[in-house]
Amino acid sequence: MLIALPLLLIPVVLYNIIILTGVLGGGGTVVPDDVLREALFSIPMASGARWNVGVGDLILFLSLILLFFELLKSTSSQKVAIVNHALSMILFVVCLVEFLLIRGFATSTFFLIVVMVMLDVLAGFIVTIISARKDLDFGSTV
16 A cells, blocks of 8 residues: 555655754754755866755755656556545645745745646646546447
8 A cells, every 4th residue: 555655755754854853954043945955965067166966956856756756656557546646636735735834845945846746646637537538438439
């Protein structure tokens, strides 16, 4: 039944832990943008510039990878896919409420996570509708 859980729950939970607990804030008042953009490490580029990678970048990178696997999961026609679609919709509503109502969630990083969750919901429903329509077309005659 764990296959029914949306994979994008992982970056949402990570974001919640980082922002709500202030794990990376170093105590005191946590400013979400500062925590997300603070460089964890930097990579030298061929141009001579340095690419600073922060927590927000890593969460977005993980989210994109998990979105890919969620889109692959949405193409399955198993019964558990409907549960996955429902849970993805609940996750989207929770993310949208957090984005609109909780101060630390009004960041570009979390907005992009919300968009990814929304794309997962839309893709799941669209793929399910198209595959159901194809299943019903088997009786038509030309």
